[in-house]
Amino acid sequence: MNLQLPEPDADALAHSARLTAAIQDEIAASEAGVIPFSRYMELALYAPGLGYYSAGATKFGDAGDFVTAPELGPVFAACVAEAVAPVLQQLGPEALFLELGGGTGAFAEVALKRLMELDALPNRYLILEPSAQLRVRQRERLRERLVPPLFDLVEWVDGPVPHDWIGVLFANEVIDALPTPRFAVEAGEVYEEHVALEDGRLVRVLRPADGFLGAAVRHLQGGLQAPLPDGYRSEVLPQLPYWIQAVSGGMKAGAMLFVDYGYVRGEYYLPERDEGTLRAFYRHRMHGDPMLWPGLQDLTASVDFTALAEAGVGAGFDLAGYCSQASFLLGNGLAGVLARIEALDDEVERLRRHQEIKRLTLPSEMGERFQVMGFEKGVEFGAAFLVGDLSFRL
Numbered sequence: 001m002n003l004q005l006p007e008p009d010a011d012a013l014a015h016s017a018r019l020t021a022a023i024q025d026e027i028a029a030s031e032a033g034v035i036p037f038s039r040y041m042e043l044a045l046y047a048p049g050l051g052y053y054s055a056g057a058t059k060f061g062d063a064g065d066f067v068t069a070p071e072l073g074p075v076f077a078a079c080v081a082e083a084v085a086p087v088l089q090q091l092g093p094e095a096l097f098l099e100l101g102g103g104t105g106a107f108a109e110v111a112l113k114r115l116m117e118l119d120a121l122p123n124r125y126l127i128l129e130p131s132a133q134l135r136v137r138q139r140e141r142l143r144e145r146l147v148p149p150l151f152d153l154v155e156w157v158d159g160p161v162p163h164d165w166i167g168v169l170f171a172n173e174v175i176d177a178l179p180t181p182r183f184a185v186e187a188g189e190v191y192e193e194h195v196a197l198e199d200g201r202l203v204r205v206l207r208p209a210d211g212f213l214g215a216a217v218r219h220l221q222g223g224l225q226a227p228l229p230d231g232y233r234s235e236v237l238p239q240l241p242y243w244i245q246a247v248s249g250g251m252k253a254g255a256m257l258f259v260d261y262g263y264v265r266g267e268y269y270l271p272e273r274d275e276g277t278l279r280a281f282y283r284h285r286m287h288g289d290p291m292l293w294p295g296l297q298d299l300t301a302s303v304d305f306t307a308l309a310e311a312g313v314g315a316g317f318d319l320a321g322y323c324s325q326a327s328f329l330l331g332n333g334l335a336g337v338l339a340r341i342e343a344l345d346d347e348v349e350r351l352r353r354h355q356e357i358k359r360l361t362l363p364s365e366m367g368e369r370f371q372v373m374g375f376e377k378g379v380e381f382g383a384a385f386l387v388g389d390l391s392f393r394l
Helices: 010-029 037-046 075-091 106-117 132-145 211-221 240-248 305-314 325-331 334-342 347-361
Strands: 034-036 096-100 124-128 154-157 164-172 182-186 189-198 201-208 233-235 250-263 279-282 285-287 298-300 318-324 370-377
Touching: 010 034, 010 037, 010 189, 010 201, 034 037, 037 189, 037 298, 075 106, 075 164, 075 250, 075 325, 075 334, 075 347, 096 106, 106 124, 106 132, 132 154, 164 240, 182 201, 182 211, 189 211, 240 250, 240 305, 250 305, 305 318, 305 370, 318 325, 325 334, 325 347, 325 370, 334 347
Parallel strands: 096 124, 096 164, 124 154, 164 250
Antiparallel strands: 034 189, 182 189, 182 233, 189 201, 250 370, 279 285, 279 298, 318 370
């Protein structure tokens, strides 16, 4: 155990023990005595009532395990609203806005207010949130902070839009939390990482990969300068094209915008990144043991943005652009946000907002680690990706 991690309290450990027992039961019931790592990750994050995202523990902010851009303050959401406003205006009064994973509701609050100022409000603002506890937090926050006409636009949904629709789909730090298969290359063959029981403990083991995963690994290797060496381990999301098609549903016209941390394929699978990008977060500390305290820690893997581009185009969209988060914010209203900050009378608030912008844009913070990718169908983002477009690197 990593002794630098703070020890969970007794209730948290009991919660983790219940989830661990459920995982062990599923392994014991499986015919092969193992489950794929992706299934373990799915249970650890999303098992009803027990998984990290479906249980009630605080995830965001200083009291949680990590901080996302919308939780820092209003700057991020205001700039995203600037980027998508032209799309919503092109689509007209029937346009929907679908946010995948609403966090604390901070993004929706600011985005709706800014879209109202820009005369670009959607017909409905949909939040697809798997956590019942977060839904409650979002509803309370938005009811408190939005005027009734804005709050009345918000609707919580259990799945993608079930009918043909037009609008905008937005996801911030969602793809990194999709349960991902882990693979290994041994003697030129592809293996898949599984989870087994050994002396009552959860351990990771390798089994020959099925044809689906093997084909995905061969596809990604086709875009690399050299084959992956023996012993190389990493992640790949062969289900990403199907996930994109599912969440966009019957979108007939509109745009998709994804913000996450990751790399283009050639950087994702560099020789020195031979253990992949999988990591765990607990109380703002990152470590490498995904089997520690299931249900109490976030598990995440970086995004292959080349794969995301392929999936979006394969779903019938045009790639609108790809850039760093810093470039995206600079190209979508950050100067106006700064002007509004300078007009504030509260000196403490001005300083707080300047610190927020530094965290969002500095290369040593979130500015370069996080990237933004947009897709469009029957609409144009306009100037959203004019600053620092990196599509040529994909």
